[in-house]
Amino acid sequence: MRAALFFMLVLVAPAFLLVVPAKAGAQEDKVVLKDAPGRDKAMQCLACHSLDYIQMNSRFLDKAGWTASVNKMINAFGAPIAKEDVDAIATYLAENYGKPAPK
Amino acid sequence: MDRRSILKAAAGALGAWSVRDALAVGSMAELGFAEIPDGALAEQLLHALPGKVPLIKKTYRPPNYETPLEYFRKPITPNNAFFVRWHLAAIPQVGLKDWTLAVGGESAERELRLDFQALKTQFKPAQLTAVCQCSGNRRGLFEPHVPGVEWGVGAMGNAVWRGARLRDVLQQAGVKSDALEVVFDGADHGALDKTPDFVKSIPIDVALDENTLIAFEMNGAPLPHWNGFPARIVVPGWTGTYWVKGVTSIKVVAKPEKNFWMSAAYRLPRGRFKTPSYKSQVTEANEPITTMVVNSLITSVKNGERVPRGKPLEIRGVAWDGGAGIAKVEVSTDGATWTEARLGKDGGRFSFREFAHGIPTRDTGALVVMARATSTSGETQVNELIHNPAGYHHNVIQRLYVEIV
Numbered sequence: 091m092r093a094a095l096f097f098m099l100v101l102v103a104p105a106f107l108l109v110v111p112a113k114a115g116a117q118e119d120k121v122v123l124k125d126a127p128g129r130d131k132a133m134q135c136l137a138c139h140s141l142d143y144i145q146m147n148s149r150f151l152d153k154a155g156w157t158a159s160v161n162k163m164i165n166a167f168g169a170p171i172a173k174e175d176v177d178a179i180a181t182y183l184a185e186n187y188g189k190p191a192p193k
Numbered sequence: 194m195d196r197r198s199i200l201k202a203a204a205g206a207l208g209a210w211s212v213r214d215a216l217a218v219g220s221m222a223e224l225g226f227a228e229i230p231d232g233a234l235a236e237q238l239l240h241a242l243p244g245k246v247p248l249i250k251k252t253y254r255p256p257n258y259e260t261p262l263e264y265f266r267k268p269i270t271p272n273n274a275f276f277v278r279w280h281l282a283a284i285p286q287v288g289l290k291d292w293t294l295a296v297g298g299e300s301a302e303r304e305l306r307l308d309f310q311a312l313k314t315q316f317k318p319a320q321l322t323a324v325c326q327c328s329g330n331r332r333g334l335f336e337p338h339v340p341g342v343e344w345g346v347g348a349m350g351n352a353v354w355r356g357a358r359l360r361d362v363l364q365q366a367g368v369k370s371d372a373l374e375v376v377f378d379g380a381d382h383g384a385l386d387k388t389p390d391f392v393k394s395i396p397i398d399v400a401l402d403e404n405t406l407i408a409f410e411m412n413g414a415p416l417p418h419w420n421g422f423p424a425r426i427v428v429p430g431w432t433g434t435y436w437v438k439g440v441t442s443i444k445v446v447a448k449p450e451k452n453f454w455m456s457a458a459y460r461l462p463r464g465r466f467k468t469p470s471y472k473s474q475v476t477e478a479n480e481p482i483t484t485m486v487v488n489s490l491i492t493s494v495k496n497g498e499r500v501p502r503g504k505p506l507e508i509r510g511v512a513w514d515g516g517a518g519i520a521k522v523e524v525s526t527d528g529a530t531w532t533e534a535r536l537g538k539d540g541g542r543f544s545f546r547e548f549a550h551g552i553p554t555r556d557t558g559a560l561v562v563m564a565r566a567t568s569t570s571g572e573t574q575v576n577e578l579i580h581n582p583a584g585y586h587h588n589v590i591q592r593l594y595v596e597i598v
Contacts, residue, residue: 121236138282138384138388140253145233147232148230149232150337166457167388
C-alpha cells in the first residue's frame with residue numbers, strides 16, 4: 091500500500107514529490123541536489139531518505155561505486171526504481187557527487 | 194591520506210589555524226584524524242531534534258546525529274546530547290498506554306505480553322553504566338573512504354541504564370534446551386513495505402548474561418524518543434546495532450535469524466579482529482560484528498592548538514572497550530616512550546574510564562600528542578587502521594599536534 095502510494099506520488103504526480111520530505115521537517119527541504127541532467131531521476135531517493143545521504147557520501151565513489159549503492163537500494167531495500175533508471179542515476183551521482191577525476 | 198600527508202597537513206595547520214577551519218562543525222582533522230569526506234563535512238551542521246540539544250546532523254531522514262566532542266569531557270553523556278542513529282525513516286511516537294512487549298518464539302515455553310508497568314514491577318530492576326557505540330563510529334575517518342553514515346568520533350555515549358534483566362524475562366517465558374538466538378524487533382519500519390524491517394539477534398548465552406537488560410531508564414530518566422522510548426535492549430560491551438530501540442518483540446529461536454540486518458549488514462571479514470565469535474551467524478565469507486574494540490578519545494586538546502610554554506599541558510579524555518575494562522591509558526609525545534596516565538573513577542567494566550596526564554612544556558616547538566588505551570584482557574589500540582569494507586572498529590591511535598609558544 092505504501093509502495094503504491096509512492097508510485098502515485100512520484101511517478102504519477104511528480105509535483106507532489108516536494109511535499110514528501112516536508113513530513114520529516116522543513117529543515118530537510120534545505121538539502122538540494124545539484125541541477126544537472128539526471129537530477130529528476132535521482133530525486134526518487136527521497137521516497138526512503140533525505141538527500142543529504144548523497145552529499146555525505148561524496149566525493150569518493152566512482153560510477154561503479156554509485157551503481158553499487160543504487161543497486162543496493164533496489165535489491166536490499168526494495169526501492170521502486172526502474173532498472174532502466176539505474177544508469178542515469180549513477181551517472182548523475184558520479185558526475186556531480188563522484189570521485190574527482192585524477193589529474 | 195597517508196601518515197606523511199597527515200603530518201604535512203598538521204604542520205600546515207600549526208602555521209595558520211584559519212578561522213574557516215576552526216568553524217567547521219565536527220571536523221576530524223581538528224582532532225588529529227584523517228578528515229571525513231569533504232561532502233559530509235560541507236553538509237553537516239548543528240541542529241536540534243525535539244528534546245535534544247544541537248547535535249551534529251549527518252542525515253535528517255532517517256535521523257542520524259552525532260554527539261559533539263565537548264559532551265565527552267564528562268564520563269556520563271546527557272540524554273539530550275546522546276547520539277541518534279536510525280536505519281529506517283518511520284519511527285512511531287510510542288505512547289506508554291499502547292506499548293506492549295511480546296515475548297515468545299519457538300524456543301520459549303510460553304508467550305508473555307508485558308505492558309510497561311509489568312516490565313517495571315514484575316522483575317527486580319538492575320542498573321549498570323555502559324557505553325553504547327555505533328558499530329560504524331569513526332567510519333568517516335576511513336582511508337580510503339567507505340560508503341555509509343560518515344560518522345566522526347561522536348556516534349557513542351555512556352549512560353547509566355536501568356531495566357529488567359533480559360534473563361529474568363526469558364526465564365518467566367521459559368527457555369527450551371534448543372534455544373540458539375534471541376531476536377529483537379522494534380516499532381520502527383521502513384517507508385516502503387519491501388524494506389527489510391530492522392530486526393537483530395544475539396546468541397542465547399549473551400541474552401542470558403546477567404548484564405543484558407531491557408532498559409526503561411537512562412541516566413535516571415525515561416529514554417528519549419530518539420534513543421528508544423519506552424524500552425531498549427542493552428547489551429553491554431556489544432556494539433550499538435544489537436541495542437534494539439523501542440523494542441516490541443522478543444523471540445527465542447532455535448535457528449539463526451537470517452534477515453538482511455543479520456546476514457548482510459554488520460559483517461566483518463572473518464578473523465580480521467580478535468573480538469568474540471557469534472558462532473551461529475558465521476558464514477564462509479564473513480562474520481557478524483560483536484563487541485567493541487578498545488579505544489580512547491582525547492577531549493582536552495585540539496589539533497593545531499597553540500599552548501603557552503611553562504604550564505603542563507593537561508591531556509584528558511575517555512577510554513572504553515568491549516567489556517574487559519580499561520587497564521591503562523598511556524600518553525606519548527614521540528610515539529616511542531609512553532607514560533601511564535591517571536585513571537578516573539571506575540564506573541564498571543562497560544563504562545567510559547576517564548584519564549588525565551600533564552605533559553611538561555619546557556621548550557617551544559611542535560609536539561605530537563597520543564593516547565593509547567589497553568584493556569584488562571591485554572588488547573590495545575592499533576597504529577594503523579584495520580580496513581574492512583563496511584567501516585567498523587576504527588581504533589587507530591589519535592595523533593594531535595600542538596605548538597608550544
